[in-house]
Amino acid sequence: MVAVFAQASGNVFLSKGMKSIFATPMAEGLSLSTALQAAGSPSIWLGIVLSILFFILFMTALSWADLSLVLPGISAEVIVNVAFANYFLMEPVSPARWAGTLFVAIGVILVLRSGRKPDKLCRMEKKPPDRPCR
Amino acid sequence: MKTAILLAIIVLADSAGDVLLTRGMKQVGEVTTIALKPLLRILRKAARNRNVVMALFFMAIYFFGFLALLSWADLSLAFPATTLVYVVSTLGAKFILKETVTLERWAGILLVCLGVALTSLP
Numbered sequence: 001m002v003a004v005f006a007q008a009s010g011n012v013f014l015s016k017g018m019k020s021i022f023a024t025p026m027a028e029g030l031s032l033s034t035a036l037q038a039a040g041s042p043s044i045w046l047g048i049v050l051s052i053l054f055f056i057l058f059m060t061a062l063s064w065a066d067l068s069l070v071l072p073g074i075s076a077e078v079i080v081n082v083a084f085a086n087y088f089l090m091e092p093v094s095p096a097r098w099a100g101t102l103f104v105a106i107g108v109i110l111v112l113r114s115g116r117k118p119d120k121l122c123r124m125e126k127k128p129p130d131r132p133c134r
Numbered sequence: 135m136k137t138a139i140l141l142a143i144i145v146l147a148d149s150a151g152d153v154l155l156t157r158g159m160k161q162v163g164e165v166t167t168i169a170l171k172p173l174l175r176i177l178r179k180a181a182r183n184r185n186v187v188m189a190l191f192f193m194a195i196y197f198f199g200f201l202a203l204l205s206w207a208d209l210s211l212a213f214p215a216t217t218l219v220y221v222v223s224t225l226g227a228k229f230i231l232k233e234t235v236t237l238e239r240w241a242g243i244l245l246v247c248l249g250v251a252l253t254s255l256p
Contacts, residue, residue: 056177058155059155059159059165059180059186060159060165062155062156062159062160063159063160063162063163063164063165064164064165066156066227066231066233066234067152067153067156067223067224067226067227067231067233068223068224068227068228068233068235068239068243069239070156071152071220071223071224071227072220072224072239072242072243072246075220075246075249075250078249078250078253081253082253094255096252096253096255097252097253097255099249099252100248100249100250100251100252100253100254100255101249101253102249103245103246103248103249103252104245104246104249104250104253105249106242106245106249107241107242107243107244107245107246107247107248107249108242108246109242110238110239110241110242110245111238111239111242111243111246112242113238113242114236114238114239114242115239
């Protein structure tokens with residue numbers, strides 16, 4: 001959950017930073033001066049720090065759970081991204097994007113539900129109570 | 135053709151990165167603390183793990199490949215195509231990491247793919 005919010009906030013700050021740089025008349029295309037401008041932008045730095053935080057949390061989650069659970073799970077970031085882009089960056093969100101967000105939400109719920117399956121199977125196997133499955 | 139080849143490289147590199155990072159972190163061990171000192175020790179252990187280092191290498195290939203792709207292809211084409219990573223990584227998780235991927239999880243992953251692709255359309 002923290003990883004999802006860190007990644008989404010990181011994207012917002014990176015997007016905000018890059019847009020403010022490209023909005024200035026100096027910046028035309030990717031050049032050294034643009035890169036230097038980016039390096040001086042607090043939004044960019046905050047975005048980079050949040051992206052690093054996301055990666056560390058992603059690694060932590062992978063140390064606990066399956067890749068096939070964590071990878072789709074962090075795509076909940078898309079939902080937060082669309083909401084943040086709409087709310088903080090005032091970007092218009094098309095019906096197709098809202099529909100996509102809904103699909104992601106249903107997909108993430110299905111994936112997270114499937115993560116509970118081993119417990120259920122475990123209970124069905126009637127393991128002795130002193131030896132929990134997980 | 136150039137786009138298709140680069141897309142394949144990007145998807146395979148990202149999936150390889152995900153699979154190797156998972157294998158590496160399972161070898162490093164579960165992160166069970168939020169105290170700074172043990173966390174730094176785990177981070178050092180992760181940085182010395184061959185799988186984690188190789189994962190970072192593949193993720194760098196993905197990152198620069200994606201940047202190169204964006205230099206000529208539209209983001210509305212490039213980004214939906216990269217959602218194939220979810221499918222390829224899950225196949226890697228199933229066949230290389232021997233994870234159990236249920237039908238429900240597959241359905242969820244395919245919905246996520248479709249959803250992410252839709253959100254990146256203009």
